[in-house]
Amino acid sequence: MRFSYLFVEGFKSVFKNKKSTTISLITMICAMFLFGVFFAIGQNINYILDQVQRNQGIEVFIKNEATDEQVVALGEQIRKLEGVNRAKFKTKEEALDSMKESMQEYKDLLEGYEGQNNIFPASYVVTLTDLKLAEQVESQIAEMDNVKKITSSNNTINTLLKIANGAKLTIGVIFVILLIISITIIANTIRLSVYARRKEISIMKYVGATNGFIRWPFMVEGMVIGLIAAILTIVIVSGCYDLIVHKIAESNVLQTMGITLLNFSELVSSISLVYCVLGILVGLVGSSISMKKYLEV
Numbered sequence: 001m002r003f004s005y006l007f008v009e010g011f012k013s014v015f016k017n018k019k020s021t022t023i024s025l026i027t028m029i030c031a032m033f034l035f036g037v038f039f040a041i042g043q044n045i046n047y048i049l050d051q052v053q054r055n056q057g058i059e060v061f062i063k064n065e066a067t068d069e070q071v072v073a074l075g076e077q078i079r080k081l082e083g084v085n086r087a088k089f090k091t092k093e094e095a096l097d098s099m100k101e102s103m104q105e106y107k108d109l110l111e112g113y114e115g116q117n118n119i120f121p122a123s124y125v126v127t128l129t130d131l132k133l134a135e136q137v138e139s140q141i142a143e144m145d146n147v148k149k150i151t152s153s154n155n156t157i158n159t160l161l162k163i164a165n166g167a168k169l170t171i172g173v174i175f176v177i178l179l180i181i182s183i184t185i186i187a188n189t190i191r192l193s194v195y196a197r198r199k200e201i202s203i204m205k206y207v208g209a210t211n212g213f214i215r216w217p218f219m220v221e222g223m224v225i226g227l228i229a230a231i232l233t234i235v236i237v238s239g240c241y242d243l244i245v246h247k248i249a250e251s252n253v254l255q256t257m258g259i260t261l262l263n264f265s266e267l268v269s270s271i272s273l274v275y276c277v278l279g280i281l282v283g284l285v286g287s288s289i290s291m292k293k294y295l296e297v
Contacts, residue, residue, distance in 0.1 A: 021225060024185050028229035028282075029236065031178045032275060036237040038174050039271060040262075042167045047262050049131060049160055058126040058138055058152040059090075066146040074146055075124055081140055083133030087124045095120035121148055131161060179282065182226070187286040215288070222286050226279025234272055238264050 015021070060078065062071055071089075078087040090098075126141070128134060138152055204214055241264045248261065 020188075024188075024225055025229050025232070027185050028182050028226070028279075029233050031181050032229060032233040032278070033236060035171075035174050035178045036233060036271060036275075038167070038171045039274065040237070040241055040267060042164075042171045043267055043270070044261050045160075045164045045167050048259055049164055051259055058128070058134065058141070058150060060087075060124040060126060060141055060150050061121045061148040062123060063146045063148045064121055070146050071122065074144060077144055078124055078126055078141060081137055083128050083130050083137050085127045085129045087126045090123045090125055092120055092122050095123065178278075182278075182282040183286045183289070185286070187289045219284055219288065222283030223280050224283070226281075226283035227276060228279075230272075230275035230279035234268070234275055237271070238268070241267070 060074075062074065066074070075087050075089060078084060126137070128137060134152065138150055141147060142150055245261050245263070
């Protein structure tokens with residue numbers, strides 16, 4: 001009964017102070033929306049890196065004079081390296097077919113290169129477990145016997161890693177700013193509510209009410225404001241995210257690169273958890289700060 005009374009009182013306070021509550025909600029939604037944008041960007045960058053990690057390979061071309069045994073031995077050496085996920089052998093015939101596919105309408109120029117006339121070298125297409133090890137793996141492979149040439153996309157990989165690290169740093173900074181702004185907003189909102197009920201609080205303390213009994217309705221008020229802001233922000237972010245991803249998908253920019261973005265359904269659980277925990281914690285901390293002065297009297 002006591003808990004339900006404290007909860008109901010706190011919930012009522014949210015709607016009693018409509019003006020201050022509305023201002024708090026709008027400001028918190030703006031702050032949370034900004035964080036949600038960078039959170040979604042960060043998650044998608046990690047997702048893209050995973051796709052690149054699975055698909056982006058280092059191609060190791062083998063010398064034509066290498067024997068079958070030497071080719072097999074080279075593959076085993078590559079697979080033993082730290083950071084190597086897979087080393088798939090591509091035959092000379094497969095290399096020719098790949099070239100024809102890439103040349104499309106000019107593939108007729110490659111007629112006559114089949115069989116013994118095939119000038120394209122066999123190779124190993126190496127995929128990695130960690131993109132950060134790309135340069136290390138490439139330098140180790142370059143020192144192996146029977147390696148003719150190595151092609152890779154280290155510049156692309158390094159650029160993606162820099163973007164990922166920059167996004168993580170930005171998300172961290174935005175998160176700290178969001179916390180400070182939100183706690184300040186909630187504290188000021190609760191402070192107005194406390195000030196309006198200062199006489200009631202004094203009477204409650206006079207008749208022996210504990211600090212916890214006085215504090216809880218205001219803490220519930222802070223948590224409710226935080227949760228409402230979190231729910232509304234999720235709805236707004238969901239609509240904006242789906243619209244932007246749909247526009248990007250229509251442009252075919254990423255499709256040509258073999259890359260896809262996360263659907264919001266794949267983000268909703270993690271972003272909802274972050275928002276709800278954030279809303280509750282901000283509400284608790286903000287209300288505790290605003291109550292401190294009055295409970296010390």
